[in-house]
Amino acid sequence: MTIREFKMPDVGEGLTEAEILKWYVQPGDTVTDGQVVCEVETAKAAVELPIPFDGTVHELVFPEGTTVDVGQVIISVNVGGAAPAAPAAAAPAVEAAPAAPPAPVAPAPAEDAPQERQPVLVGYGVAASSTKRRARKSATATATAPAAVVPEQLNGHAPAGPRPLAKPPVRKLAKDLGVDLASVVPTGPDGVITREDVHRAAAPAAPVAPVQAPAAPVAPAAPAAPVQAPVAVAAGAGEARETRVPIKGVRKATAAAMVGSAFTAPHVTEFVTFDITRTMKLVEELKADKDMAGLRINPLLLIAKAVLVAVRRNPEINAAWDEAAQEIVLKHYVNLGIAAATPRGLIVPNIKDAHAQTLPELSRSLSELVATAREGKTTPAAMQGGTFTITNVGVFGVDTGTPILNPGESAILAVGAIKLQPWVHKGKVKPRQVTTLALSFDHRLVDGELGSKFLADVAAVLEQPKRLMTWA
Structure with a gap:
């Protein structure tokens, strides 16, 4: 043979x-x-x-x-x-x-x-x-x-029956929580174990420990999967005072990339707070538009479109620093990265050639990107070649932040929460939808003037969304 x-x-x-x-x-x-x-x-x-x-x-x-x-x-x-x-x-x-x-x-x-x-x-x-x-x-x-x-x-398995059905992110969650999938009752379609099933299986585990009281009988269970599950250090009576989680996968890569970015590129962050009420009204109008039927319409879609318009007006913002060649590389395309929180950690897939997409096409691309990320099926190719990134911290109720650049890119925009606030509108104080944007950029290739112009253009488009047409 x-x-x-x-x-x-x-x-x-x-x-x-x-x-x-x-x-x-x-x-x-x-x-x-x-x-x-x-x-x-x-x-x-x-x-x-x-x-x-x-x-x-x-x-x-x-x-x-x-x-x-x-x-x-x-x-x-x-x-x-x-x-x-x-x-x-x-x-x-x-x-x-x-x-x-x-x-x-x-x-x-x-x-x-x-x-x-x-x-x-x-x-x-x-x-x-x-x-x-x-x-x-x-x-x-x-x-x-x-x-x-x-x-x-x-193959290292006891002949105890078929392998439980679960997606990779669910298996990782089970590992992190120390849950044996074979003991979980599935509720998903075709007998697939869901995240909720794992959480239910993990929930009763905490109160059981004190009943079995002695720490010694509990300890032998830990070596069974030292690599796959967090290690808890007991403090008596079943109470864990520390949990150790292996640094690997996405979290390891993200940590290395962020440290490299923070200590390589000189970061500068600027902020702008503005009235986004008209854009929010446009979102509702587009949801009712028959030409947009079946598409996911939300503020992020119009923010992404505003970024693309601002890049067209300030093309130098869409660049990269080539240290080896000692050159600034100007990109004539926009691969728009969207930071996504997934069960595997934070990833930044990007929409290829987003600058050439219509609003409906951009909506479909965003929906596919988010759905794929949540399923844990984002490919390495989808995360390579990004030129500009948007991170939406507003979904967590956060007003703003100072984002760190995605390695190889010159700028990143953080979108804060959109809140109803008192605002001077047409000479009177009225309740208006207000938000804050934060732009971090690499000061080696983006100076204060360029960064300010770009950020002001994004805000201007979202204040007066008709500029999506007049400026495009």
């Missing part, structure tokens, strides 16, 4: 590792070129990996939940010749020699614990459960165990 190995690819620009979320195949399964064999989570997104050749699965090198470096072999496939000696087929050979002592059954300790496969799991060091292959069964165990359960055992 001919064995080919498939290595963890770099599914995103510059990524060095990914976590195996789910295997879709098992040893002995037939696979074809282009078939998805697993789902992995990178620092940017959850991605499905296709196998690039035909054959029969020989071995899954790492179990689910393992963080693997790019370039490490994750699966091997028999692509020619006789089928590989699958674990189930190996049973008769062992049974043929029942008198043999157990010792010869595992003659290769080096194969059981290869030193080259010790992936470091971020925040916890080396995980014992993922640094060696599953032990081969003894002669006695092989003789008595049914062949049908062997693939389950080789």
Whole structure:
């Protein structure tokens, strides 16, 4: 037989590792070129990996939940010749020699614990459960165990029934809360476990701990999944005083990017508070417009359009600083990033060529971007190449903030909460819808004049939304 190995690819620009979320195949399964064999989570997104050749699965090198470096072999496939000696087929050979002592059954300790496969799991060091292959069964165990359960055992799972159905973000939530998905009652369609199901399963866990009182019996449960769940440090009577969460995935990437941005680009932030009442009225009018039927119309849509109009009037704001070449790169297109809070953390996917989209097209793009992000299906490509970002902190009731630049971009706009406030309108104090915008920019390539003009233009469009037509 001919064995080919498939290595963890770099599914995103510059990524060095990914976590195996789910295997879709098992040893002995037939696979074809282009078939998805697993789902992995990178620092940017959850991605499905296709196998690039035909054959029969020989071995899954790492179990689910393992963080693997790019370039490490994750699966091997028999692509020619006789089928590989699958674990189930190996049973008769062992049974043929029942008198043999157990010792010869595992003659290769080096194969059981290869030193080259010790992936470091971020925040916890080396995980014992993922640094060696599953032990081969003894002669006695092989003789008595049914062949049908062997693939389950080789993959590190007890043959206790089908794997619970849940989306990757829900699985992550369960890991973070220390909830065993097998014990959760699903309420979603087709038996899928939802976030609410996980929260319900986690809720009664807190009061149970004091009833079982002694800390000692509780402690053995923690080592079962030290990598996948936060570690709580008990303070007596079941009360946890600390929780440790592994720094990995999106949170790790975001932290590195923000530190790099904050200490590389000199940030300046400017603010403007203004009357956005007319834009809010336009939002309601557009919702009733038959030409916009079925589209999601909200203030963010018109704010995004106002940003695109302001970029057209101040094109130098849409630029990047190339340190290596010592050049300012002016972008003649706008890939508009929208900061999105997801179960995996904060991500910034962007709408490609947003400057060329009509209002209905922009509405559809925003809706698709948000829906994909919430499902945890945003691809690395969707988060690359951004030129300008909007972060809407107003949805949390926050008036404003001083946002940090998305790496590689020159400016970012924070949108504050829209509130009814007393405002001087036509010479009289009246209740009006008021908001505050904050623009942070890289002072190496955006000076105060350019930043001020751009921010003033955005506010002017939203104060008088007819400028969406006259200025465009």
